[in-house]
Amino acid sequence: xxxxxxxxSIRGLTLALPEGADRDCAVEAVSYDVARGEIMCVVxxxxxxxxxxxxxxxxxxxKGVRATAGEVLFDGQDxxxxxxxxxxxxxxLRIGMIFQEPMTALxxxxxxxxxxxxxxxxxxxxxxxxxxxxxxxxxxEVGIPQPDRAIRAYPFQLSGGQRQRVMIAMxxxxxxxxxxxxxxxxxxxxTTQAQILALIRDLQRRRGMAVMFITHxxxxxxxxxxxxxxxxxxxxxxxxxxxxVLRQPRHEYTRALLEAIPSNVIPAARGGDRQQPLxxxxxxxxxxxxxxxxFKPAREVLALDDVSFTLAPGETVGIVxxxxxxxxTLGxxxxxxERPDSGSLRLAGTDLSALRGDALRRERHRVQxxxxxxxxxxxxxxxxxxxxxxxxxxxxxxxxxxxRQAEELLELVGLGAVAVDRYPHEFSGGQRQRIGIxxxxxxxxxxxxxxxxVSALDVSIQAQVLELLEExxxxxxxxxxFITHDLRVAAxxxxxIIVMQNGRIVEQGTAQEVFLRPTEAYTKQLLDAxxxxxxxxxxx
Amino acid sequence: MLxxxxxxxxxxxxxxxLFLIVIFNFVLIQLAPGDPAAILAGEAGATDEEFxxxxxxxxxxxxxxxxxxxxxxSGIATLDFGWSYRQGMPVLDLILAxxxxxxxxxxxxxxxxxxLGIVLxxxxxxxxxxxxxxxxxxxxxxxxxxxxxxxxxxxxxLFSVYLGWLPAYGMYTVGAGLSGLALVLDVAKHLxxxxxxxxxxxxxxxxxxxxxxxLEASQQDFVKTARAKGLSPRVIQRRHVxxxxxxxxxxxxxxxxxxxxxxxILTETVFAWPGIGRLMFEALQQRxxxxxxxxxxxxxxxxxxxxxxxDLVYRLTDPRIKEAA
Numbered sequence: 001x002x003x004x005x006x007x008x009s010i011r012g013l014t015l016a017l018p019e020g021a022d023r024d025c026a027v028e029a030v031s032y033d034v035a036r037g038e039i040m041c042v043v044x045x046x047x048x049x050x051x052x053x054x055x056x057x058x059x060x061x062x063k064g065v066r067a068t069a070g071e072v073l074f075d076g077q078d079x080x081x082x083x084x085x086x087x088x089x090x091x092x093l094r095i096g097m098i099f100q101e102p103m104t105a106l107x108x109x110x111x112x113x114x115x116x117x118x119x120x121x122x123x124x125x126x127x128x129x130x131x132x133x134x135x136x137x138x139x140x141e142v143g144i145p146q147p148d149r150a151i152r153a154y155p156f157q158l159s160g161g162q163r164q165r166v167m168i169a170m171x172x173x174x175x176x177x178x179x180x181x182x183x184x185x186x187x188x189x190x191t192t193q194a195q196i197l198a199l200i201r202d203l204q205r206r207r208g209m210a211v212m213f214i215t216h217x218x219x220x221x222x223x224x225x226x227x228x229x230x231x232x233x234x235x236x237x238x239x240x241x242x243x244x245v246l247r248q249p250r251h252e253y254t255r256a257l258l259e260a261i262p263s264n265v266i267p268a269a270r271g272g273d274r275q276q277p278l279x280x281x282x283x284x285x286x287x288x289x290x291x292x293x294x295f296k297p298a299r300e301v302l303a304l305d306d307v308s309f310t311l312a313p314g315e316t317v318g319i320v321x322x323x324x325x326x327x328x329t330l331g332x333x334x335x336x337x338e339r340p341d342s343g344s345l346r347l348a349g350t351d352l353s354a355l356r357g358d359a360l361r362r363e364r365h366r367v368q369x370x371x372x373x374x375x376x377x378x379x380x381x382x383x384x385x386x387x388x389x390x391x392x393x394x395x396x397x398x399x400x401x402x403x404r405q406a407e408e409l410l411e412l413v414g415l416g417a418v419a420v421d422r423y424p425h426e427f428s429g430g431q432r433q434r435i436g437i438x439x440x441x442x443x444x445x446x447x448x449x450x451x452x453x454v455s456a457l458d459v460s461i462q463a464q465v466l467e468l469l470e471e472x473x474x475x476x477x478x479x480x481x482f483i484t485h486d487l488r489v490a491a492x493x494x495x496x497i498i499v500m501q502n503g504r505i506v507e508q509g510t511a512q513e514v515f516l517r518p519t520e521a522y523t524k525q526l527l528d529a530x531x532x533x534x535x536x537x538x539x540x
Numbered sequence: 541m542l543x544x545x546x547x548x549x550x551x552x553x554x555x556x557x558l559f560l561i562v563i564f565n566f567v568l569i570q571l572a573p574g575d576p577a578a579i580l581a582g583e584a585g586a587t588d589e590e591f592x593x594x595x596x597x598x599x600x601x602x603x604x605x606x607x608x609x610x611x612x613x614s615g616i617a618t619l620d621f622g623w624s625y626r627q628g629m630p631v632l633d634l635i636l637a638x639x640x641x642x643x644x645x646x647x648x649x650x651x652x653x654x655x656l657g658i659v660l661x662x663x664x665x666x667x668x669x670x671x672x673x674x675x676x677x678x679x680x681x682x683x684x685x686x687x688x689x690x691x692x693x694x695x696x697x698l699f700s701v702y703l704g705w706l707p708a709y710g711m712y713t714v715g716a717g718l719s720g721l722a723l724v725l726d727v728a729k730h731l732x733x734x735x736x737x738x739x740x741x742x743x744x745x746x747x748x749x750x751x752x753x754x755l756e757a758s759q760q761d762f763v764k765t766a767r768a769k770g771l772s773p774r775v776i777q778r779r780h781v782x783x784x785x786x787x788x789x790x791x792x793x794x795x796x797x798x799x800x801x802x803x804x805i806l807t808e809t810v811f812a813w814p815g816i817g818r819l820m821f822e823a824l825q826q827r828x829x830x831x832x833x834x835x836x837x838x839x840x841x842x843x844x845x846x847x848x849x850x851d852l853v854y855r856l857t858d859p860r861i862k863e864a865a
């Protein structure tokens with residue numbers, strides 16, 4: 001293989017889906033190359049087929065999906081024609097792969113070192129002693145702190161970012177010519193994401209590997225790509241160098257995707273009435289204790305540490321922070337799923353933190369929540385109409401009226417009244433989140449707490465849902481407590497921003513103040529870690 | 541070190557639980573209708589009040605309940621489980637004489653069912669949607685659904701009566717006076733039918749559970765990671781899928797192991813196996829309450845021991861449990 005021929009060349013690949021799927025082909029007539037030493041970003045929204053081609057390269061296609069046309073050339077041989085056994089010999093040895101979920105992609109019952117050593121074992125390399133030594137060297141290379149301890153650790157003892165480093169160490173163990181990274185940073189915090197992206201770029205340069213990087217996030221693309229391939233509905237819509245695609249997108253879909261990215265343009269705060277706040281949080285604290293045993297001290301985590309802020313009627317307050325910052329605990333305290341240890345929580349004068357039992361149940365309808373996972377937060381066996389009507393019915397509204405209301409609400413969130421008789425699985429992620437919004441609205445709340453409500457959605461869907469929230473807020477004069485790890489989303493929708501770290505409020509102010517003139521080092525660090533910032537700055 | 545402490549703690553708790561069980565069983569037996577002295581006297585053909593009084597006095601039945609309870613509990617503390625009036629022997633001797641036979645039977649059945657169940661279940665999981673996999677599952681269903689005593693009787697009819705390969709009942713050939721290796725072989729031959737019969741039901745459950753659990757585990761992301769490393773399917777199944785599928789199987793195995801003393805009544809009766817099960821059945825029929833209490837005690841103690849063992853095995857299998865404890 002001389003240096004000009006691409007490492008991987010996908011030619012006219014068509015993958016047929018099993019019968020009964022929502023379309024015939026996962027990918028259709030897809031062609032692109034990945035050259036030596038470049039990072040090829042394959043971008044698309046969920047369902048675009050961006051991961052399918054990678055699975056075909058690895059020989060890990062899901063059951064029922066098969067290649068019907070085209071070829072996948074790697075080192076002159078067509079991977080589609082390989083037997084499973086021949087394909088297995090390439091995996092891990094010449095093509096490495098890392099996956100999206102660092103939490104579940106490692107075997108929970110095996111030590112990290114053993115899982116890395118397995119790669120050598122699979123290809124019959126080295127003695128077992130040498131395997132351990134190499135595993136240690138790899139852990140060092142991917143920058144895990146205390147590699148000699150980490151090698152004996154189980155995955156649950158490592159953080160998400162560390163686990164992803166272990167995954168990378170495994171994928172790179174045998175110095176493959178091609179690395180496939182399938183959304184490797186999607187599940188990570190911004191600062192961790194920035195570190196992992198830097199690591200991948202660094203290793204790629206040092207080893208001169210070809211990288212096929214699959215992502216939905218144009219920010220990540222701007223950060224890392226040498227070339228870009230944009231996919232939609234199983235087809236390639238645009239292919240070119242990163243500079244071309246990001247600056248002069250030719251296809252309208254690419255343009256739409258780029259525009260859907262929440263931008264740095266921050267709307268000015270609309271003044272709410274600060275004199276008579278709707279929600280007053282005063283010195284709220286919450287500690288989680290793991291029960292200690294007779295011989296083991298109890299562990300305490302201070303999830304909320306003396307948190308105070310106010311929310312004016314009609315205002316949107318954004319709580320931003322990384323995982324473990326306490327932002328979700330704050331949300332759960334406000335809807336009183338958790339009981340704060342101390343401090344008060346006044347909603348239009350009523351102290352919610354003091355209520356218990358029936359009194360609390362009577363007030364619950366005033367604060368409602370929209371959850372992160374549109375799949376897990378709806379009972380799969382309840383019809384959508386019933387899921388929405390349940391709340392009002394529990395509060396004494398007659399069934400017929402509650403169901404009529406559910407129809408109106410579904411109309412309001414843009415799903416149409418016919419949706420009442422359907423089950424959650426018949427809807428897409430974005431549609432389910434609309435159902436979640438309708439469910440929250442069903443109780444006529446004064447305040448809605450949205451916990452990462454758009455984080456699981458594709459950018460274009462994200463934009464639509466955010467628009468809907470904004471519209472409903474105006475129409476129904478709602479107030480919103482918007483919890484997110486995504487600063488770009490927060491910038492777009494929030495009037496006031498509260499930055500949290502380790503259970504404390506680090507900085508709070510209007511969105512413009514916090515994003516354009518941050519005063520705290522941590523806020524600056526968070527803002528710098530947003531992928532694609534340099535690119536946006538260049539465009540501006 | 542951690543384990544030693546853990547075991548010490550659990551044993552301490554076990555003693556408390558066992559103490560409560562002893563009291564509970566004792567009170568329960570007292571509540572049962574019928575006066576043992578009257579039954580003894582009735583069987584002896586005597587209705588004389590004086591004779592009854594003597595009987596009661598001899599066995600301490602004339603004392604108030606708390607005195608009887610105190611005597612019983614303090615007896616157990618010195619491993620004195622009382623006297624069996626019907627058999628005319630100390631309860632402990634009776635139980636110890638029968639315990640080995642039962643443990644041999646239930647222990648063999650336990651190992652057999654667990655090993656076969658996991659092997660068959662793994663095979664069925666690897667052969668899902670193939671005829672061989674379906675045949676395994678069909679067999680498992682048959683053994684699961686068929687009553688134990690019927691399987692036992694049919695096995696006797698086929699292997700003992702019709703084919704004449706294996707003895708139909710008992711634990712050794714009576715009057716043969718065998719010793720050494722010949723005795724071992726003789727017992728083993730007698731063991732085949734009852735142990736297999738007893739094992740089949742649990743084997744069926746283990747098979748179904750292993751298969752379901754493995755299929756679930758094979759959907760996990762780390763299995764895809766293992767495939768991406770280029771590992772062979774065999775290694776993936778054994779090292780990644782099976783190990784992660786083991787927890788529910790261990791739970792069930794712990795439950796089955798706890799039943800090793802009392803769980804074989806039916807099988808022991810059909811095959812005339814001289815074990816605890818039959819002893820318990822006879823004690824029940826004859827209202828031999830001391831003996832019954834003694835057997836309850838042993839069976840409760842075994843359940844507790846196996847609960848502790850199960851917890852330890854959990855910890856060895858899944859490192860995350862250690863952390864949470």
